Amino acid sequence: MSDLHIFMQHDAIIDLIDGMARVLKNRLQERGIDNPAVIGIHTGGGWIAEHLHRRLNCGDPPGLLDISFYRDDFTRIGVNPQVKPSRIDFDVEGRHIVLVDDVIQSGRTIRAAMNEIFDFGRPASITLVCLIERSGRQLPIQPDVAGLRPPLQLDEHIRLNGPEELRLEISRSRQPRNNGDR
Amino acid sequence: MVSTQQHNIQLNEQGRLRHFLTIEGLKRDLLTRILDTAESFAALPGRPVRKVPTLRGRIITNLFFENSTRTRTTFELAAKRLSADVLNFNVSTSATSKGETLLDTLRNIEAMHSEMFVVRHNQSGAAHFIARHAAPGVSVINAGDGRHAHPTQAMLDMFTIRKHKGDFTPLRVAIVGDVLHSRVARSQILALNTLGVTEVRVVGPRTLIPTDARALGVHVHHDIESGLRDVDVVIMLRLQKERMAGALLPSEEEYFRLYGLTNERLAVARPDAIVMHPGPMNRGVEMDSEVADGPRSVILQQVSYGIAVRMAVMSMCMQTHADSGESA
Numbered sequence: 001m002s003d004l005h006i007f008m009q010h011d012a013i014i015d016l017i018d019g020m021a022r023v024l025k026n027r028l029q030e031r032g033i034d035n036p037a038v039i040g041i042h043t044g045g046g047w048i049a050e051h052l053h054r055r056l057n058c059g060d061p062p063g064l065l066d067i068s069f070y071r072d073d074f075t076r077i078g079v080n081p082q083v084k085p086s087r088i089d090f091d092v093e094g095r096h097i098v099l100v101d102d103v104i105q106s107g108r109t110i111r112a113a114m115n116e117i118f119d120f121g122r123p124a125s126i127t128l129v130c131l132i133e134r135s136g137r138q139l140p141i142q143p144d145v146a147g148l149r150p151p152l153q154l155d156e157h158i159r160l161n162g163p164e165e166l167r168l169e170i171s172r173s174r175q176p177r178n179n180g181d182r
Numbered sequence: 183m184v185s186t187q188q189h190n191i192q193l194n195e196q197g198r199l200r201h202f203l204t205i206e207g208l209k210r211d212l213l214t215r216i217l218d219t220a221e222s223f224a225a226l227p228g229r230p231v232r233k234v235p236t237l238r239g240r241i242i243t244n245l246f247f248e249n250s251t252r253t254r255t256t257f258e259l260a261a262k263r264l265s266a267d268v269l270n271f272n273v274s275t276s277a278t279s280k281g282e283t284l285l286d287t288l289r290n291i292e293a294m295h296s297e298m299f300v301v302r303h304n305q306s307g308a309a310h311f312i313a314r315h316a317a318p319g320v321s322v323i324n325a326g327d328g329r330h331a332h333p334t335q336a337m338l339d340m341f342t343i344r345k346h347k348g349d350f351t352p353l354r355v356a357i358v359g360d361v362l363h364s365r366v367a368r369s370q371i372l373a374l375n376t377l378g379v380t381e382v383r384v385v386g387p388r389t390l391i392p393t394d395a396r397a398l399g400v401h402v403h404h405d406i407e408s409g410l411r412d413v414d415v416v417i418m419l420r421l422q423k424e425r426m427a428g429a430l431l432p433s434e435e436e437y438f439r440l441y442g443l444t445n446e447r448l449a450v451a452r453p454d455a456i457v458m459h460p461g462p463m464n465r466g467v468e469m470d471s472e473v474a475d476g477p478r479s480v481i482l483q484q485v486s487y488g489i490a491v492r493m494a495v496m497s498m499c500m501q502t503h504a505d506s507g508e509s510a
Contacts, residue, residue, distance in 0.1 A: 115235065118231075
């Protein structure tokens with residue numbers, strides 16, 4: 001791994017989240033959804049979910065998913081050493097869910113997250129929000145709302161750091177990355 | 183560091199769990215990781231779907247040479263909650279009684295593409311033996327071997343303690359009863375000391391405490407009142423009825439009079455002390471029903487947490503195949 005550079009700093013990311021919240025509100029309004037519940041994917045998606053949750057004035061606390069045990073590549077990757085319990089403190093059954101992640105690439109994380117959500121109950125709908133939408137999709141899953149679509153090469157990796165000071169970093173790996181993990 | 187890991191059959195070259203046979207030789211970090219992983223699974227019973235797809239399509243075999251419906255059931259449930267398929271081999275009623283050797287039995291089950299054996303045996307070292315002879319890509323979990331070890335029981339006890347007490351460091355823990363014959367006690371003592379508690383005490387009659395107990399890093403008490411004074415956790419051990427027949431103990435009544443846990447005796451422990459028992463419990467022998475069913479008893483929680491801890495160990499061992507590029 002080399003060539004690490006900062007792509008975006010905290011204030012700009014917050015502006016981006018403000019914009020995403022506006023688009024999301026409109027999108028939800030168009031669909032006639034007035035009381036959505038927010039779920040973030042651990043870790044970066046959880047941070048963005050907290051920010052969006054405040055802007056949406058949702059009643060229920062945001063849920064957090066750790067999809068480690070739902071990954072389709074578990075036998076190759078194994079348990080994340082920092083695995084956290086998933087936590088959803090509201091009834092998923094019949095709810096309109098806003099699912100939040102930091103970066104969507106292959107779409108596999110979102111697939112795993114949706115599988116896990118359905119183990120909590122059958123939601124009325126899921127709206128997908130991602131801070132960064134990048135190329136490399138391997139599944140037919142697209143975000144409904146995306147903050148930014150930066151043109152990235154396949155060997156470039158974008159990562160959100162936080163949670164106090166949010167920062168997007170881009171690094172370039174010498175070998176093409178196995179991009180099956182997002 | 184590398185050389186010690188090479189000698190520990192439980193770990194792969196990256197120091198990750200491959201088999202789970204004993205607490206001995208495992209570092210605090212790894213024990214903590216097992217407990218952390220179990221946290222995710224402990225939340226499952228609250229969900230409409232109480233399982234995860236992690237080990238979907240994988241086969242786990244319960245290989246029980248010694249009867250234990252309860253332990254087998256919790257392992258079976260743990261495997262099923264990970265979406266694995268489970269084979270149950272009760273070997274005393276199976277092929278070994280027809281003359282098949284243990285290794286032939288093992289090879290046969292491996293040929294059915296089982297990737298994990300959960301082994302219970304009345305001989306110490308049986309799980310190690312199977313782990314040494316298992317094919318690459320096959321993991322072995324010790325579900326109790328002779329007087330040697332019962333590491334998943336010890337870890338579920340640690341999980342229960344952490345759930346109630348948080349930090350291990352300030353804790354004083356008393357283990358009461360037949361320490362001499364107890365594989366559970368041995369594993370508990372190793373785990374508690376590895377996790378860094380302040381003090382581990384063993385409490386019981388001279389005939390049931392190993393003579394070299396102090397070498398395990400414990401304080402020995404033969405008087406239950408001094409043994410329970412100011413402890414945060416009381417772990418009662420099961421008194422096996424078969425020991426009563428020998429000269430080790432006078433009678434059940436006498437044992438209860440000297441070492442049975444009652445609310446009066448518990449009064450010298452810390453006010454927030456919890457009471458544990460690995461089960462099955464002999465009411466009126468190790469413990470008064472008033473204590474067993476009382477507010478400080480966490481015995482039934484131990485059973486629930488046991489499933490989460492076994493799921494953690496199973497998923498971590500299966501993951502290690504990935505690291506090594508092994509598959510069965």
